[in-house]
Amino acid sequence: MSGLDHVDNYPEIPVSLAPTSTVLKTGAWRSVRPVLKTRTAPCNAYCPAGISIPEYFDFLTQDRLEDAHSVFMERNPFPRITGRVCPRFCEHGCNLAVATDEEPLSIRSIERWLGDHTAEVPHPNPAEETGKQVAVVGAGPAGMAAAYYLRRSGHKVTVFDRRELAGGILRYGIPEYRLPTEIVDNEVRKLENMGVEFRTRLALGADLKLEDLEAAYAAVFVATGATGQRSTGIAGESLLEPGLAFLEAANRNQVSLPGERCAVIGGGNTAMDVARMLQRMGAKVTVLYRRTLTEMPAIDEEYERAVEDGVEFHWLTLPRRVTKLGAKLLVTVEQMRLGTPDESGRRRPESTGIMREMRFDGVFSATGEKADTTPFPDRLRDAQGWLDLDVDGATKDPLVYAGGDLATGPATVIEAIVAGRNAARAIDAELGFSDRWPAVSPIDTVSPAEVNVTYVPHHDRADDPPAVTADPFAEETTTLTAADVLEEIDRCLSCGYCNSCGTCFVFCPDGAILWNNGPRIDHEFCKGCGICVAECPGHVMVLVNEREVSHA
Amino acid sequence: MRWVVPEAEHMAEGTLGCQGCGGALSMRLVLKELGQDAVAVLPACCWSIIDGPWPVHALDIPVLHTAFETAAVVATGVKAAKTVQGKDTTVVAWAGDGGTFDIGLQALSGAAERNEDILFICYDNEAYMNTGIQRSSSTPTGTWTTTTPDQRPEARPKKDIMGIIAAHRIPYAATATAAYPEDLERKVQNAVAIKGGMRFLHLLSVCPPGWKMEADQAIEVMRRAVRSKVFPLYEVRNGRDYTITHWPDDLPLEDYFSLQGRFKPLLGNDEMLELVRGNVEERWQTLLARHEASHPASVGSN
Structure with missing residues (x-):
C-alpha cells in the first residue's frame, strides 16, 4: 500500500456554495448609473442630408453592405455622385480632427466606395401605387432626388428637362475627370427601372407652362437650377x-x-x-x-x-x-x-x-450664376423676384414646390439632393401620406471634449488614390479598396453610436457589462464607477443620477 | 468586439471590490486566459474581502485563503498535491503588494529560488489598502498614506520587486496592467504556457479610494503610469532577457501624479519631485539598456 492513498482518494468537498451574485446585489451601492444613449455624431450633424454615418460604417465593418446601403439611401440616393463631388461638410466636423492632431475620417472616400459597390443594386420596389402623378421639372440632382423619393413612395413621376439627356449640372456642368458621365447614365437608368419617366427637350417657359403642369399633375416640383450668367x-x-x-x-x-x-x-x-x-x-x-x-x-x-x-x-x-x-x-x-x-x-x-x-x-x-424665375407668376415671387418658399420648398400654391439652385442660387449637389428629398416628403404629406417618413430626431451632438481618443489607431488617412492615366479627361482619382475602407473606418470614434467596440465590456471591474454582440449594462450589479462612460471612444454612454432614475 | 480579449467570464458579479477596483478588474482579465483547471491561493489582501464571505465566492476556480506570509509556499504545496494526483493544474498565488514585497517576500524568494512550478501574481496597489491605506515597501516616493501623512510623505523609493525576482533567474517574469488588456492577456498566456518553473506577474492595480481619485479615471491613471515610464511594461525571461512590450510616449510625470490626491505632497515639493523624476529616468534607462542588450538587432528600430 502506497502511503499516498489518502491523497488519491481524498473526496472533493465544496468550499463555497454559490457565486457572490446570488446574494451580493452590489447595484445598491450606486449613486449614478451608466446608460447607453444614442446621440448625434458631428459628421451626421454637419451633413446637409443628415446621413447616419457611424451607423453605416458599423454595417460596413460587419460586412453588411446592403444594410449600410439602405441606411445611406434613406437620406441620399446618389452615393456614387456625392462620393466624388461633395465638399465633405461631414469631415469638417470630425471630432477626431478636433480632439487630436489626426486628420479627419475620409468619409467621402468611404461613401464613394459604398456607391461604387452598390452601383448595380436596383432601387427598391415602390410602395403601393397611390395613383397620384407628380411632375418634376429639371433633371439635375434636386429633381432626380425628388423623383427617387416620390417614386419610392408609390407616386407616378415624370421628370421634364430642357436638354436632350437627364442629369443637369451633373452631366453638363461637372467635368468628366471629376464625375464620369457613365455614372450619371447609370443613375438615370436606375430611376427609369423603378418607373420614373424622363421627358427631355422640354423647357419650362418655352415648351411647358407651369399652369398646364398644375392642371395635369397632383403636384409639381421645379428644380431648374441656376445657369444664367450674372x-x-x-x-x-x-x-x-x-x-x-x-x-x-x-x-x-x-x-x-x-x-x-x-x-x-x-x-x-x-x-x-x-x-x-x-x-x-x-x-x-x-x-x-x-x-x-x-x-x-x-x-x-x-x-x-x-x-x-x-x-x-x-x-x-x-x-x-x-x-x-x-x-x-x-x-x-x-x-x-x-x-x-x-x-x-x-x-x-x-x-x-x-x-x-x-x-x-x-x-x-x-x-x-443666377436662377431664372420668369416661368413663375408674380404671386409666387417676393418683391425682389425671388421665389417665396418655406423650408420644404413649398410655394404659396399648395401644388407647386421648388428647390435646388433655383431656390438658393449656386450651391452644392448634396444641398440640391436635400431640397429634392424635402420637397418629396412635403408633397407626399400634401397628398395624404404624412406618417410614413422617419421622424426627424433632435440633434444632440457629441462634442470633442466628450470623446476618448486613446484607442484610435495611428495611421494615415485614406484618400482617393490618383488614377494612373495619360488621358486628361478621364477620371482623375480611383476608389479605395475594401481593405483600405475597413482600415479607415477603424479610425472612427463612432461618436454617439454604439458600434460594439467592446471597450466598456473589457474594462468593467465588476463584469456588470454583459456581452451579446453588444453591451447590456447589468444594473443589478453595476456599482456606478463610471469607467465605461469615461473610456467609451464615442461617448455613447452617459451617467445619470440614480435619484432621477428612481424618481422618474 | 474589436478587442482581442476572451468574452467568457470566470468571475461572478457581486464582488466586494470598491468602485473602479483595479484588483477586481485584474482578476477578471487574468481569469479569461488562465483556463478552468486552476486554483488560486490568496494570502491576506484586498481579495480576501473582494471574493465575498462564506458561503459565497466569486471565482469559477477554487480559492484557498491562507496566512499573509504564505502565498508562495501554500501554492507550492497545492501544486505538489496536484502533481501527485497526476493533474496539470495551474496553481496561482494571488497576492497584494504587502503579501509580495513585504510579508510574503521570504516565501516568494524561497519558491523562486527552488523554481517551483507555480504562477505568482502580485496585484500591486502600492499600500495596505483594505486595512486603511498604510504604506508598504511598494509605496513610491512622495506618496501620502495614513502612515506617511502629508507632512511626512513616503521618503524611500518603491522596492524594485522585478529586480529581486529577476535575480532568482526564474523562467518568466513580466509587468502588466489592466489598462493594456491585450498585453496583459498575452502575458498570462505566456505565463501559463511555460510549465515546470516559477512564473511571476507584477500588475499595477489602481485603488481609487487609496489613491484619492475619481473611480472613473481608474483606467486612465494606469495608462498614464505606463506612458510616463513610471510603470514600464516588459518581460524578463530567465532573469536575463528583457523585452519592452509597450513603448511609452514621454507623457510628463506630472500628468500621472496630478490625477491622484495621494501625490499632493510630491507635487508641492520640487526637490522631491526632481528626485522622483531622476529615479524614473534612471530605471527606464537601465531597462532600456537591458532590452537593447537582449535585442541587439532591433536597437533603434522600435
Whole structure:
C-alpha cells in the first residue's frame, strides 16, 4: 500500500456554495448609473442630408453592405455622385480632427466606395401605387432626388428637362475627370427601372407652362437650377465667354481653345472647373480673383487640384475693362487691397487705383450664376423676384414646390439632393401620406471634449488614390479598396453610436457589462464607477443620477 | 468586439471590490486566459474581502485563503498535491503588494529560488489598502498614506520587486496592467504556457479610494503610469532577457501624479519631485539598456 492513498482518494468537498451574485446585489451601492444613449455624431450633424454615418460604417465593418446601403439611401440616393463631388461638410466636423492632431475620417472616400459597390443594386420596389402623378421639372440632382423619393413612395413621376439627356449640372456642368458621365447614365437608368419617366427637350417657359403642369399633375416640383450668367460689371463684357456655358460645351466635346493664354475671372467652384478644364485642354490658365485665397469661396480641394494642374492665381486682381487687341484680348485690371469684412465675414476688396494690363487669347467669366424665375407668376415671387418658399420648398400654391439652385442660387449637389428629398416628403404629406417618413430626431451632438481618443489607431488617412492615366479627361482619382475602407473606418470614434467596440465590456471591474454582440449594462450589479462612460471612444454612454432614475 | 480579449467570464458579479477596483478588474482579465483547471491561493489582501464571505465566492476556480506570509509556499504545496494526483493544474498565488514585497517576500524568494512550478501574481496597489491605506515597501516616493501623512510623505523609493525576482533567474517574469488588456492577456498566456518553473506577474492595480481619485479615471491613471515610464511594461525571461512590450510616449510625470490626491505632497515639493523624476529616468534607462542588450538587432528600430 502506497502511503499516498489518502491523497488519491481524498473526496472533493465544496468550499463555497454559490457565486457572490446570488446574494451580493452590489447595484445598491450606486449613486449614478451608466446608460447607453444614442446621440448625434458631428459628421451626421454637419451633413446637409443628415446621413447616419457611424451607423453605416458599423454595417460596413460587419460586412453588411446592403444594410449600410439602405441606411445611406434613406437620406441620399446618389452615393456614387456625392462620393466624388461633395465638399465633405461631414469631415469638417470630425471630432477626431478636433480632439487630436489626426486628420479627419475620409468619409467621402468611404461613401464613394459604398456607391461604387452598390452601383448595380436596383432601387427598391415602390410602395403601393397611390395613383397620384407628380411632375418634376429639371433633371439635375434636386429633381432626380425628388423623383427617387416620390417614386419610392408609390407616386407616378415624370421628370421634364430642357436638354436632350437627364442629369443637369451633373452631366453638363461637372467635368468628366471629376464625375464620369457613365455614372450619371447609370443613375438615370436606375430611376427609369423603378418607373420614373424622363421627358427631355422640354423647357419650362418655352415648351411647358407651369399652369398646364398644375392642371395635369397632383403636384409639381421645379428644380431648374441656376445657369444664367450674372453680369460681371466689366466694360467689354460681351468679349467674355460665360464659364458654365463653356463647361457644357466642353462636356459635349464641342469646344476648342481660343488660344494658349486664357484667363478665368472669379474664385468659386465654377471658376476652378473652368480653369482646370482649360488647363487640361492645353491652355496656360491664370485665375484673376479680386480677394485672396483666404476669402476665395472655392473648396480647398478644388483649389489645390487646380494648382497641381498648373493653374496660376493672381490675387487682389479685379478686371475693369476688356478690349480687343488684334486676335488678343487686352484686360485692364486694378490692384485691390483687403478692407473691412463684409456681411459674409470675408474681407472686402478695396480700390487702390493702380491699374495694369494683361493679354490673353480668351477670357472666361465665372463670377456666379443666377436662377431664372420668369416661368413663375408674380404671386409666387417676393418683391425682389425671388421665389417665396418655406423650408420644404413649398410655394404659396399648395401644388407647386421648388428647390435646388433655383431656390438658393449656386450651391452644392448634396444641398440640391436635400431640397429634392424635402420637397418629396412635403408633397407626399400634401397628398395624404404624412406618417410614413422617419421622424426627424433632435440633434444632440457629441462634442470633442466628450470623446476618448486613446484607442484610435495611428495611421494615415485614406484618400482617393490618383488614377494612373495619360488621358486628361478621364477620371482623375480611383476608389479605395475594401481593405483600405475597413482600415479607415477603424479610425472612427463612432461618436454617439454604439458600434460594439467592446471597450466598456473589457474594462468593467465588476463584469456588470454583459456581452451579446453588444453591451447590456447589468444594473443589478453595476456599482456606478463610471469607467465605461469615461473610456467609451464615442461617448455613447452617459451617467445619470440614480435619484432621477428612481424618481422618474 | 474589436478587442482581442476572451468574452467568457470566470468571475461572478457581486464582488466586494470598491468602485473602479483595479484588483477586481485584474482578476477578471487574468481569469479569461488562465483556463478552468486552476486554483488560486490568496494570502491576506484586498481579495480576501473582494471574493465575498462564506458561503459565497466569486471565482469559477477554487480559492484557498491562507496566512499573509504564505502565498508562495501554500501554492507550492497545492501544486505538489496536484502533481501527485497526476493533474496539470495551474496553481496561482494571488497576492497584494504587502503579501509580495513585504510579508510574503521570504516565501516568494524561497519558491523562486527552488523554481517551483507555480504562477505568482502580485496585484500591486502600492499600500495596505483594505486595512486603511498604510504604506508598504511598494509605496513610491512622495506618496501620502495614513502612515506617511502629508507632512511626512513616503521618503524611500518603491522596492524594485522585478529586480529581486529577476535575480532568482526564474523562467518568466513580466509587468502588466489592466489598462493594456491585450498585453496583459498575452502575458498570462505566456505565463501559463511555460510549465515546470516559477512564473511571476507584477500588475499595477489602481485603488481609487487609496489613491484619492475619481473611480472613473481608474483606467486612465494606469495608462498614464505606463506612458510616463513610471510603470514600464516588459518581460524578463530567465532573469536575463528583457523585452519592452509597450513603448511609452514621454507623457510628463506630472500628468500621472496630478490625477491622484495621494501625490499632493510630491507635487508641492520640487526637490522631491526632481528626485522622483531622476529615479524614473534612471530605471527606464537601465531597462532600456537591458532590452537593447537582449535585442541587439532591433536597437533603434522600435
